[in-house]
Amino acid sequence: xxxxxQNPRHLVRRRGQEARLRCxxxxxxxxxxxxRQLPEEGLKFMVYLQKENIxxxxxxxxERFSAEFPKEGPSILRIQQVVRGDSAxxxxxxxxxxxxxxxxxxxxxxxxxx
Amino acid sequence: xxxxxLHLPTLSVQEGDNSIINCAYSNSASxxxxxxxxxxxxxxxxxxxxxxxxxxxxxxxxxxxxxxxxKHLSLQIAATQPGDSAVYFCAGGSGxxxxxxxxxxxxLQVKP
Numbered sequence: 120x121x122x123x124x125q126n127p128r129h130l131v132r133r134r135g136q137e138a139r140l141r142c143x144x145x146x147x148x149x150x151x152x153x154x155r156q157l158p159e160e161g162l163k164f165m166v167y168l169q170k171e172n173i174x175x176x177x178x179x180x181x182e183r184f185s186a187e188f189p190k191e192g193p194s195i196l197r198i199q200q201v202v203r204g205d206s207a208x209x210x211x212x213x214x215x216x217x218x219x220x221x222x223x224x225x226x227x228x229x230x231x232x233x
Numbered sequence: 234x235x236x237x238x239l240h241l242p243t244l245s246v247q248e249g250d251n252s253i254i255n256c257a258y259s260n261s262a263s264x265x266x267x268x269x270x271x272x273x274x275x276x277x278x279x280x281x282x283x284x285x286x287x288x289x290x291x292x293x294x295x296x297x298x299x300x301x302x303x304k305h306l307s308l309q310i311a312a313t314q315p316g317d318s319a320v321y322f323c324a325g326g327s328g329x330x331x332x333x334x335x336x337x338x339x340x341l342q343v344k345p
Contacts, residue, residue, distance in 0.1 A: 123276075152331055161322055161335035162277065175330050210276050219331035220265040220284075224276035 121146065123213050123225035124193075131231045138198040138205070140228045144213030150174075151194040152212040152222060153186060162210060168194060169216075201232045236260075237325050237336040245342040252310040254339045256323035261304065263325040267333065268297060268308045270319045277322060280308070310341075318343045 124143040132138050144151050150169055154162040164178040168188040179186065183201075188194040198205055208229050212222040236259045246252045258266070264285040269277035281292045283299050283306070290297050296309040310317055320340050324333040 125276075150331060152333075154333075154335075161337045162324075162333075164332045164334070167331045175332055177332070212277075214331065220267065220282055220326060221279065222267070222331070222333065223279055224269075226276045 123148075123211055123223055125211050125225035125228050127228060128226060129229050129231070131233060132201045133233055134202055135200050138201050138230055140196040140198075140209050140211075140230070141193040142196070142211030142213075142225060143193045144211075145223055147215060148213035148223075149216050150214045150219060151188050152214070153194075153196050154210045154212065154224075156208045156210060156227075158207075165196070198230075201230075203232050206230055206232045237323055237334045241339055242337070243340045243342065245344060246313050248313060248315060248343050248345050250313055252308075252313045252317070252341060254308045254310075254321050254323075254341065256306050256308075256336055258304050258306070258323075258325050258334075260325065260327065260334070261301070262327045263334075264327050265325070266297070266299065266306055267324045267326075268295075269322045269324065270317075271322060271338070272319045280321075313341075313343050315343050315345060317341060 153165040156162045166186045167175040183199045185197045208227045210227045212224045214222045267282040268280040271277045283290045283297045294311045299306045320338040322338045324335045
Protein backbone atom coordinates (compact mmCIF):
# COMPACT_ATOMS: atom_id res chain seq x y z
CA UNK A 120 0.00 0.00 0.00
CA UNK A 121 2.15 2.83 -1.33
CA UNK A 122 2.04 6.16 0.40
CA UNK A 123 2.32 9.58 -1.17
CA UNK A 124 5.15 9.60 -3.67
CA GLN A 125 7.20 12.59 -4.64
CA ASN A 126 10.00 12.96 -7.14
CA PRO A 127 12.64 13.94 -7.45
CA ARG A 128 13.75 13.77 -3.83
CA HIS A 129 16.50 16.28 -4.45
CA LEU A 130 16.61 18.88 -7.18
CA VAL A 131 19.36 21.38 -7.91
CA ARG A 132 18.65 24.27 -10.23
CA ARG A 133 20.60 27.35 -11.24
CA ARG A 134 18.98 30.74 -10.86
CA GLY A 135 16.62 31.41 -13.74
CA GLN A 136 15.91 27.76 -14.52
CA GLU A 137 12.59 26.00 -14.09
CA ALA A 138 11.81 23.45 -11.39
CA ARG A 139 9.12 20.78 -11.75
CA LEU A 140 8.09 18.83 -8.71
CA ARG A 141 5.81 15.82 -8.99
CA CYS A 142 3.43 14.24 -6.52
CA UNK A 143 1.37 11.05 -6.77
CA UNK A 144 -1.29 10.79 -4.06
CA UNK A 145 -2.06 7.69 -2.05
CA UNK A 146 -4.37 5.18 -3.67
CA UNK A 147 -7.97 6.23 -3.17
CA UNK A 148 -7.07 9.85 -2.45
CA UNK A 149 -8.37 12.52 -4.80
CA UNK A 150 -7.18 15.68 -3.05
CA UNK A 151 -3.63 17.01 -3.14
CA UNK A 152 -2.02 19.76 -1.09
CA UNK A 153 1.37 21.42 -1.50
CA UNK A 154 3.34 22.92 1.39
CA ARG A 155 6.73 24.60 1.60
CA GLN A 156 9.12 24.30 4.53
CA LEU A 157 12.04 26.62 5.02
CA PRO A 158 14.92 25.45 7.26
CA GLU A 159 14.03 25.41 10.97
CA GLU A 160 10.44 26.45 10.24
CA GLY A 161 7.00 24.90 10.07
CA LEU A 162 5.20 24.09 6.87
CA LYS A 163 3.39 26.80 4.95
CA PHE A 164 0.33 25.98 2.86
CA MET A 165 0.63 26.77 -0.83
CA VAL A 166 -2.23 25.21 -2.80
CA TYR A 167 -5.04 22.63 -2.62
CA LEU A 168 -6.15 20.77 -5.74
CA GLN A 169 -8.60 18.17 -6.90
CA LYS A 170 -8.38 16.49 -10.29
CA GLU A 171 -8.45 19.24 -12.95
CA ASN A 172 -9.43 21.86 -10.39
CA ILE A 173 -7.64 24.28 -8.07
CA UNK A 174 -9.65 24.64 -4.87
CA UNK A 175 -7.50 27.06 -2.87
CA UNK A 176 -4.30 28.75 -4.02
CA UNK A 177 -4.20 31.42 -1.34
CA UNK A 178 -0.66 30.43 -0.30
CA UNK A 179 0.88 30.49 -3.75
CA UNK A 180 3.19 33.37 -4.66
CA UNK A 181 1.55 35.50 -7.33
CA GLU A 182 4.33 35.08 -9.85
CA ARG A 183 6.46 32.20 -11.13
CA PHE A 184 4.58 29.48 -9.23
CA SER A 185 1.83 27.30 -10.66
CA ALA A 186 0.26 23.95 -9.83
CA GLU A 187 -1.89 21.44 -11.63
CA PHE A 188 -3.46 18.06 -11.01
CA PRO A 189 -4.49 16.63 -14.37
CA LYS A 190 -7.06 13.94 -14.94
CA GLU A 191 -4.27 11.44 -15.55
CA GLY A 192 -0.88 11.50 -13.91
CA PRO A 193 0.69 13.19 -10.93
CA SER A 194 0.20 16.65 -9.56
CA ILE A 195 2.89 19.09 -10.69
CA LEU A 196 4.24 22.11 -8.85
CA ARG A 197 6.10 24.31 -11.29
CA ILE A 198 8.46 27.12 -10.37
CA GLN A 199 9.68 29.27 -13.22
CA GLN A 200 12.86 31.36 -13.16
CA VAL A 201 13.91 30.08 -9.75
CA VAL A 202 15.70 32.36 -7.29
CA ARG A 203 17.81 31.49 -4.25
CA GLY A 204 14.87 32.23 -1.95
CA ASP A 205 12.96 29.33 -3.52
CA SER A 206 15.40 26.89 -1.90
CA ALA A 207 13.29 24.85 0.51
CA UNK A 208 11.67 21.49 1.06
CA UNK A 209 8.39 21.12 -0.81
CA UNK A 210 5.94 18.61 0.58
CA UNK A 211 2.86 17.16 -0.98
CA UNK A 212 0.01 15.69 1.04
CA UNK A 213 -3.12 13.86 -0.03
CA UNK A 214 -6.48 13.00 1.45
CA UNK A 215 -9.77 11.36 0.62
CA UNK A 216 -12.59 13.60 -0.52
CA UNK A 217 -14.50 13.15 2.74
CA UNK A 218 -11.59 13.25 5.21
CA UNK A 219 -9.64 16.38 4.25
CA UNK A 220 -8.49 16.63 7.87
CA UNK A 221 -6.48 13.42 7.50
CA UNK A 222 -3.68 14.54 5.25
CA UNK A 223 -0.79 12.17 4.64
CA UNK A 224 2.51 13.59 3.50
CA UNK A 225 5.10 12.44 1.04
CA UNK A 226 8.86 12.47 1.69
CA UNK A 227 9.32 15.87 0.08
CA UNK A 228 11.47 17.36 -2.64
CA UNK A 229 14.45 19.36 -1.47
CA UNK A 230 15.08 22.15 -3.95
CA UNK A 231 18.44 23.89 -3.94
CA UNK A 232 18.95 26.93 -6.13
CA UNK A 233 22.55 27.78 -6.84
CA UNK B 234 -4.36 36.46 10.89
CA UNK B 235 -4.50 32.87 11.96
CA UNK B 236 -1.63 31.43 13.89
CA UNK B 237 -0.73 28.18 15.53
CA UNK B 238 2.24 28.13 17.85
CA LEU B 239 4.08 25.78 20.12
CA HIS B 240 5.23 26.82 23.55
CA LEU B 241 8.70 25.32 23.68
CA PRO B 242 11.12 24.87 20.79
CA THR B 243 12.86 21.96 22.55
CA LEU B 244 11.73 19.38 25.10
CA SER B 245 14.14 16.91 26.65
CA VAL B 246 12.79 13.88 28.52
CA GLN B 247 14.16 10.68 29.99
CA GLU B 248 13.33 7.42 28.25
CA GLY B 249 10.28 5.90 29.87
CA ASP B 250 8.88 9.19 31.12
CA ASN B 251 5.74 10.80 29.72
CA SER B 252 6.10 13.76 27.34
CA ILE B 253 3.71 16.67 26.98
CA ILE B 254 3.97 18.97 23.98
CA ASN B 255 1.81 22.08 24.00
CA CYS B 256 0.31 24.20 21.25
CA ALA B 257 -1.78 27.38 21.18
CA TYR B 258 -3.95 28.66 18.37
CA SER B 259 -5.63 31.95 17.61
CA ASN B 260 -8.49 31.07 15.27
CA SER B 261 -11.55 30.11 17.25
CA ALA B 262 -13.15 28.97 13.96
CA SER B 263 -10.64 26.12 13.64
CA UNK B 264 -12.64 22.93 13.69
CA UNK B 265 -9.95 20.31 13.56
CA UNK B 266 -6.36 19.89 14.67
CA UNK B 267 -3.67 17.42 13.72
CA UNK B 268 -0.40 16.41 15.32
CA UNK B 269 2.48 15.42 13.07
CA UNK B 270 5.89 13.93 13.79
CA UNK B 271 8.76 14.80 11.50
CA UNK B 272 12.08 12.98 11.56
CA UNK B 273 15.14 14.50 9.99
CA UNK B 274 15.01 14.40 6.20
CA UNK B 275 11.50 12.96 6.09
CA UNK B 276 7.99 14.20 5.53
CA UNK B 277 5.56 14.83 8.41
CA UNK B 278 3.97 11.66 9.71
CA UNK B 279 0.31 11.78 10.80
CA UNK B 280 -0.05 10.94 14.50
CA UNK B 281 -3.57 11.84 15.56
CA UNK B 282 -6.31 14.34 14.83
CA UNK B 283 -9.08 15.84 16.94
CA UNK B 284 -12.25 17.63 15.93
CA UNK B 285 -13.35 20.79 17.74
CA UNK B 286 -16.43 19.07 19.17
CA UNK B 287 -14.15 16.79 21.20
CA UNK B 288 -11.90 17.59 24.15
CA UNK B 289 -9.90 14.38 24.25
CA UNK B 290 -8.83 11.65 21.89
CA UNK B 291 -6.57 8.69 22.49
CA UNK B 292 -4.42 6.66 20.20
CA UNK B 293 -1.66 4.17 20.71
CA UNK B 294 0.52 5.68 23.49
CA UNK B 295 -0.69 9.17 22.56
CA UNK B 296 -3.45 11.40 23.88
CA UNK B 297 -4.49 14.75 22.52
CA UNK B 298 -6.34 17.23 24.73
CA UNK B 299 -8.19 20.23 23.37
CA UNK B 300 -9.20 23.19 25.53
CA UNK B 301 -11.27 25.53 23.40
CA UNK B 302 -11.75 28.03 26.23
CA UNK B 303 -8.07 28.95 26.25
CA LYS B 304 -7.39 27.82 22.66
CA HIS B 305 -4.83 25.29 23.67
CA LEU B 306 -4.09 21.70 22.74
CA SER B 307 -1.51 19.24 23.91
CA LEU B 308 -0.01 15.96 22.81
CA GLN B 309 0.86 13.50 25.52
CA ILE B 310 3.18 10.61 24.72
CA ALA B 311 3.25 7.82 27.28
CA ALA B 312 6.46 5.93 28.11
CA THR B 313 8.58 7.94 25.69
CA GLN B 314 11.02 5.90 23.63
CA PRO B 315 14.19 6.87 21.72
CA GLY B 316 12.25 6.38 18.48
CA ASP B 317 9.95 9.22 19.53
CA SER B 318 12.80 11.71 19.08
CA ALA B 319 11.68 14.06 16.32
CA VAL B 320 10.13 17.45 15.66
CA TYR B 321 6.43 17.60 16.50
CA PHE B 322 4.05 20.00 14.78
CA CYS B 323 0.49 20.89 15.56
CA ALA B 324 -1.66 22.09 12.68
CA GLY B 325 -5.17 23.52 12.58
CA GLY B 326 -7.79 23.78 9.88
CA SER B 327 -11.34 24.97 9.39
CA GLY B 328 -14.24 24.25 7.14
CA UNK B 329 -13.61 21.96 4.24
CA UNK B 330 -10.74 23.87 2.71
CA UNK B 331 -8.11 21.35 3.68
CA UNK B 332 -5.72 24.22 4.32
CA UNK B 333 -3.63 23.50 7.41
CA UNK B 334 -1.91 26.21 9.46
CA UNK B 335 1.22 24.76 11.07
CA UNK B 336 3.02 25.79 14.22
CA UNK B 337 6.79 26.16 14.39
CA UNK B 338 7.50 22.75 15.87
CA UNK B 339 8.89 21.35 19.12
CA UNK B 340 11.98 19.18 19.04
CA LEU B 341 11.59 16.21 21.40
CA GLN B 342 14.86 14.75 22.62
CA VAL B 343 14.72 11.44 24.47
CA LYS B 344 17.65 10.68 26.74
CA PRO B 345 18.50 6.99 27.25
